[in-house]
Amino acid sequence: MQFKISKELLDQINNLILHNKERELHDLLSELHYADIAEIMEELDDTQASYIFSILDSEKTADVLMEIDEELREKILKRMSAKEIAEEIDELDTDDAADIIAELPQSKKEEVISELEDVEHAKDIVDLLRYDEDTAGGLMGKELVKVNENWNVLTCVKEMRLQAENVTRVHSIYVVDDDNRLKGRLSLKDLLTTSTKTPISEVYIKKVDYVRVNTSNTEVARIMQKYDLEAIPVVDEMGRLVGRITIDDIVDVIKEEADKDYQLAAGISQDVEADDSILDLTRARLPWLVLALFGGFISVEMLSLFEGAMKEHYKLFFFTPLIAAMAGNVGVQSSAIIVQGLANQSISGSILNRLLKEISLSLLNGIILASILFLGSHFLLGVEVKIGVIVTIALVSVIITASLIGTSIPLILDKFGIDPALATGPFITTSNDICGILIYFSIARMILGF
Amino acid sequence: MQFKISKELLDQINNLILHNKERELHDLLSELHYADIAEIMEELDDTQASYIFSILDSEKTADVLMEIDEELREKILKRMSAKEIAEEIDELDTDDAADIIAELPQSKKEEVISELEDVEHAKDIVDLLRYDEDTAGGLMGKELVKVNENWNVLTCVKEMRLQAENVTRVHSIYVVDDDNRLKGRLSLKDLLTTSTKTPISEVYIKKVDYVRVNTSNTEVARIMQKYDLEAIPVVDEMGRLVGRITIDDIVDVIKEEADKDYQLAAGISQDVEADDSILDLTRARLPWLVLALFGGFISVEMLSLFEGAMKEHYKLFFFTPLIAAMAGNVGVQSSAIIVQGLANQSISGSILNRLLKEISLSLLNGIILASILFLGSHFLLGVEVKIGVIVTIALVSVIITASLIGTSIPLILDKFGIDPALATGPFITTSNDICGILIYFSIARMILGF
Numbered sequence: 001m002q003f004k005i006s007k008e009l010l011d012q013i014n015n016l017i018l019h020n021k022e023r024e025l026h027d028l029l030s031e032l033h034y035a036d037i038a039e040i041m042e043e044l045d046d047t048q049a050s051y052i053f054s055i056l057d058s059e060k061t062a063d064v065l066m067e068i069d070e071e072l073r074e075k076i077l078k079r080m081s082a083k084e085i086a087e088e089i090d091e092l093d094t095d096d097a098a099d100i101i102a103e104l105p106q107s108k109k110e111e112v113i114s115e116l117e118d119v120e121h122a123k124d125i126v127d128l129l130r131y132d133e134d135t136a137g138g139l140m141g142k143e144l145v146k147v148n149e150n151w152n153v154l155t156c157v158k159e160m161r162l163q164a165e166n167v168t169r170v171h172s173i174y175v176v177d178d179d180n181r182l183k184g185r186l187s188l189k190d191l192l193t194t195s196t197k198t199p200i201s202e203v204y205i206k207k208v209d210y211v212r213v214n215t216s217n218t219e220v221a222r223i224m225q226k227y228d229l230e231a232i233p234v235v236d237e238m239g240r241l242v243g244r245i246t247i248d249d250i251v252d253v254i255k256e257e258a259d260k261d262y263q264l265a266a267g268i269s270q271d272v273e274a275d276d277s278i279l280d281l282t283r284a285r286l287p288w289l290v291l292a293l294f295g296g297f298i299s300v301e302m303l304s305l306f307e308g309a310m311k312e313h314y315k316l317f318f319f320t321p322l323i324a325a326m327a328g329n330v331g332v333q334s335s336a337i338i339v340q341g342l343a344n345q346s347i348s349g350s351i352l353n354r355l356l357k358e359i360s361l362s363l364l365n366g367i368i369l370a371s372i373l374f375l376g377s378h379f380l381l382g383v384e385v386k387i388g389v390i391v392t393i394a395l396v397s398v399i400i401t402a403s404l405i406g407t408s409i410p411l412i413l414d415k416f417g418i419d420p421a422l423a424t425g426p427f428i429t430t431s432n433d434i435c436g437i438l439i440y441f442s443i444a445r446m447i448l449g450f
Numbered sequence: 451m452q453f454k455i456s457k458e459l460l461d462q463i464n465n466l467i468l469h470n471k472e473r474e475l476h477d478l479l480s481e482l483h484y485a486d487i488a489e490i491m492e493e494l495d496d497t498q499a500s501y502i503f504s505i506l507d508s509e510k511t512a513d514v515l516m517e518i519d520e521e522l523r524e525k526i527l528k529r530m531s532a533k534e535i536a537e538e539i540d541e542l543d544t545d546d547a548a549d550i551i552a553e554l555p556q557s558k559k560e561e562v563i564s565e566l567e568d569v570e571h572a573k574d575i576v577d578l579l580r581y582d583e584d585t586a587g588g589l590m591g592k593e594l595v596k597v598n599e600n601w602n603v604l605t606c607v608k609e610m611r612l613q614a615e616n617v618t619r620v621h622s623i624y625v626v627d628d629d630n631r632l633k634g635r636l637s638l639k640d641l642l643t644t645s646t647k648t649p650i651s652e653v654y655i656k657k658v659d660y661v662r663v664n665t666s667n668t669e670v671a672r673i674m675q676k677y678d679l680e681a682i683p684v685v686d687e688m689g690r691l692v693g694r695i696t697i698d699d700i701v702d703v704i705k706e707e708a709d710k711d712y713q714l715a716a717g718i719s720q721d722v723e724a725d726d727s728i729l730d731l732t733r734a735r736l737p738w739l740v741l742a743l744f745g746g747f748i749s750v751e752m753l754s755l756f757e758g759a760m761k762e763h764y765k766l767f768f769f770t771p772l773i774a775a776m777a778g779n780v781g782v783q784s785s786a787i788i789v790q791g792l793a794n795q796s797i798s799g800s801i802l803n804r805l806l807k808e809i810s811l812s813l814l815n816g817i818i819l820a821s822i823l824f825l826g827s828h829f830l831l832g833v834e835v836k837i838g839v840i841v842t843i844a845l846v847s848v849i850i851t852a853s854l855i856g857t858s859i860p861l862i863l864d865k866f867g868i869d870p871a872l873a874t875g876p877f878i879t880t881s882n883d884i885c886g887i888l889i890y891f892s893i894a895r896m897i898l899g900f
Contacts (some may be wrong), residue, residue: 033677035676035677046838076632120568125804144521153466173898223703224610225701226485226489227483227485228485228698230680230697230698235635242802247680247697247698247701248678248680248697250701251675251697251701251704253698253699254704254705254708255675255704255708258704258705258709258712259708259790261712262708262711262712262715262786262790263786263790265712265715265786266715266782266783266785266786266874267779267782267783267786268783268786268787268825269473272787272806273787273790273791273794273796274787274788274790274791274796274797275791275796275797278810278811280809280815281787281811282814282815284667284814285783285811286815286818287821288779288783289776289779289780289783289815289819290819290822292776292779293772293776293819293822293823293826294776294826295775296769296771296772296773296776297772297826297830297831299771299772299775300768300769300771300772300827300831301831303766303767303768303771304768304831310760310764310767314757314760314764314767315754317753317764317770318749318750318753318754318769319746319750319888320770320771321746321748321749321750321753321770321771321774321883322743322746322747322750322768323751324771324774324775325742325745325746325749325774325778325879325880325883326739326742326743326746327739327875328775328778328879329717329739329742329879330739331665332716332717333716333717333718333735333738333739335716336712336713336715336716336717336718337716337718337722337723337724337731338711338724340712340723340724341724341725344723345730346723346725347723347724354724357728360728361728361731361732361735364728365732365735365736365739368736369736369740369743372740372743373743375580375745376743376744377750380747381747381750381751381754417887424716425782426779429879430774430775433771433775437771445511
């Protein structure tokens, strides 16, 4: 069952498209899961992908549409009329439907909404569209099963059967009062093991986790992970039950958040993938490289300041890449640990304590590395002892400084509500390069007096 | 409901411990969720944490034990007898129970197993212990609800009620044959909406996703994400149903995998957190720094080769940090995109195509950056045109080389079954530093002829 697209399968599909064998292609595709079809479509060119989409069974198209990349979806939707899009939307859960409608251009958006057949569904979607996509409101779906606290189990089961028809996965049954305010929950399991004659008020669990519509999506992810929840109800400002978030949406949030931090640490600023266009990739990579280049200009200027040392002590210049590299590496380590700690909320204690710890740590690292450097410069590189001493002292100072910069900048950004992950990658390496070189030559000047 | 540990709460708890107010402390804790208690315990010192653990209600201790850090758990388990540990284990689901037992020292392991009261539970745990923790077998739990294809719905519901008692969350009901071979599934929802008189063989869905016991945990994560599954059954080599994996375990796998890649990209080799001890942090960070230091030695040697340029063209040396930094940054970008693409399985096409794309990309980036550098070196840094030309040509060559190295090394590692994430971070920056410097001075030598 581990489906992986083989070259053979792709060739076969290409061939069937080429020879217009629609029936065979249709039969082949009808055997596949919609997620697999989406993967195949992404491997083909746009015309082929649209063709595949056009011959799919109608009950599969909506799911495939939801599964493919935003870019390909945009292209396919462009070829469809508002009515055709509305037919697909009618098949989707409200949260997915709202996500797709939100991607449409404004004029088409209204047209599609007016074409929706199921008025209740349309109302729910319009309601969802007003929430920011990075909040619980933007994540939630309207599909849920709820019962009134004043009902008895018999009414409850009857009502639930009706409601469950529209809900793909029933996680919990939520209990509300007459004003739709969330009061508690019932588990399906409890229902399975309880006599049907019991009144609801006696069986429901009053303690229920929930989030508010404006809770951020990363906070929702943290809560659902921490308390091991598979679904969480969402309430509005008045405590009324307005939606439900399921764990599969949260998996996407966690993945996106981790990918984003990783890319920032590597100096990539937008959400890009290896298969994106060269232009998209350039737009994501170039800004950081320009930043690093201007940092490089500063380092050139800095080195010019110490031109006086060139004649007598030119060997000092052989060590600049080493010092700069060590500063960069230490800085990235420190900042990465802080960024990850902030993301996982595993950082405790004050900034001062954190910095003190980082100083001890870098002293320990610095002394070990400096010993290796001192011995290495003498025995491996054959550098005179004076230079060896200067480089060694510089290395310890640079390591301590770099780790302090790496630790404090993300913490400061976080205090000001800026994403600390911005401070990893090229930003930290560039500033540490510059500081490292400055410290190194300042120490050399003090000792050698050039 | 968004619980966050406040300084006030911690102070209050500290005070209650200090003044031995056990009753008040107990009342305070009994209000809290086990995940919150675990978080509080991790903020306290070991003795305080053990004390808190000792006064918890017995129905909470097992969950708290499962929730706390491995390190703290080890300390708390050390103070407990085999019988006490067995009592906790009896409360846990088989997968969690097996994880905890696996952490115990060999001798205590056997003692604890022999003290387990529930023999069926003990058998299941022992069975789980034999699987590698990075496989589906190591992730799965034995708690599941299964019915025989030959039963009718009435028997089925009766049996299910019994089985459901032991299962926290019922996702699917699995259908097996007389030999326990997985045949299909029933959804709880279907059961809710189907008449009780229907025979099982008529209602169950024959298409069921599953994994084998030896499928790797990252592959399980990929499958569950791709097909949006909340639980997946695990079968052995003979197709017999042996366990079930739920999405919350997969969330942990995804999180760990992302954290690991992030740390490797930052040059941190073990799974450490900001709050770990200085020694643990050093052990994770030092090896990469030593690697970078030896890389630095090579760069020093390399620069010595071009000592001849020192007298007349010493300004060349001012640009080494700039060239090295650009090489490092480009390399990290390229490798990060590949590593992430491999992790998300979003890389298609051959290695050759990938490299060609990377060359076009870096030509584009390189030409833009080189123009900035050429103008900048002239107008900002006031460097003579000849040096400006050399640096500019070197920059383009270095960017292309660095991106090729950054792209190919992770791809090659992956081909050989080695974790490509190893090739990000210090490894790539160090090798690119060295290559960058070599290319830069070789071009300078060709043009200037020193």
